[in-house]
Amino acid sequence: MLDARPILFFDSGVGGLSILAPTRRAVPQAPIVYVADSAGFPYGVKDEAEIAGRVPALLGRLAERYAPRLIVIACNTASTIALAAVRYALDIPIVGTVPAIKPAAALSRTRTIGVLGTAATVRQAYVDDLAARFAADCHVIRHGSAALVTLAEAKLRGETVAPATVRDAVAPMLASPGADKLDTVALACTHFPLLADELALAFGPGVTFVDGGPGIARRVADLTRGQSFARTTPDVAVFTGAIGAGLEETLAKHGFGQCIPL
Ligand code: DGL
Numbered sequence: 001m002l003d004a005r006p007i008l009f010f011d012s013g014v015g016g017l018s019i020l021a022p023t024r025r026a027v028p029q030a031p032i033v034y035v036a037d038s039a040g041f042p043y044g045v046k047d048e049a050e051i052a053g054r055v056p057a058l059l060g061r062l063a064e065r066y067a068p069r070l071i072v073i074a075c076n077t078a079s080t081i082a083l084a085a086v087r088y089a090l091d092i093p094i095v096g097t098v099p100a101i102k103p104a105a106a107l108s109r110t111r112t113i114g115v116l117g118t119a120a121t122v123r124q125a126y127v128d129d130l131a132a133r134f135a136a137d138c139h140v141i142r143h144g145s146a147a148l149v150t151l152a153e154a155k156l157r158g159e160t161v162a163p164a165t166v167r168d169a170v171a172p173m174l175a176s177p178g179a180d181k182l183d184t185v186a187l188a189c190t191h192f193p194l195l196a197d198e199l200a201l202a203f204g205p206g207v208t209f210v211d212g213g214p215g216i217a218r219r220v221a222d223l224t225r226g227q228s229f230a231r232t233t234p235d236v237a238v239f240t241g242a243i244g245a246g247l248e249e250t251l252a253k254h255g256f257g258q259c260i261p262l
Contacts, residue, residue, distance in 0.1 A: 044118025
């Protein structure tokens with residue numbers, strides 16, 4: 001029998017679209033519900049207790065409403081803080097998005113890597129642990145930026161992003177001691193791959209970027225191997241608060257037939 005249960009993608013905003021794109025290529029027939037917690041946006045400037053309380057409760061509600069086969073927390077901030085609690089609370093597979101420090105360290109020749117995320121993500125013990133396990137011989141430069149999150153949302157609403165604003169946002173990372181050797185940067189916020197062109201300009205040609213998207217697509221494909229998929233309704237994007245002007249058009253381009261409030 002064909003299975004209409006969706007895969008639910010969750011982020012504070014539209015950042016999760018950077019994770020969704022490779023997953024759609026891996027499992028094109030999978031029905032998707034995309035949830036943007038626009039009422040709680042932005043996560044990166046909030047404290048741990050707020051994210052730890054909000055995300056499992058909201059995902060519990062969403063799991064009841066949409067009965068997904070699998071949830072992808074397409075947000076590094078939510079994953080590094082609340083992944084364990086969500087897995088504990090829900091009886092379906094939960095795929096988290098955590099900073100791509102392992103692939104960054106594997107690629108780096110200079111053994112100097114960057115972790116560019118939100119302020120909340122880059123200070124997590126989860127990141128200390130990934131760095132100790134996979135990049136122990138690397139100099140790891142961390143930088144948290146709320147401005148890049150805002151700029152990525154603006155870009156997807158159709159606004160022009162001035163290269164200088166992106167350059168300013170990453171300037172503290174480039175000014176850190178040892179940053180002249182930086183050759184690989186983990187984009188540890190799902191909003192940031194949406195600014196890939198602007199970031200490439202800001203960092204210059206010697207720096208390669210990695211993010212969690214391809215790994216998550218492989219994981220979703222593995223977890224759903226052998227399952228059937230039936231798309232009985234157009235894919236839907238759900239907003240917990242305001243739906244930013246201009247976003248509906250972008251979401252339509254990403255395959256969402258409708259945008260609705262929760
Ligand atoms: N997209 C989110 C992340 O991956 C967080 C952006 C925000 O709400 O600050 O961390």
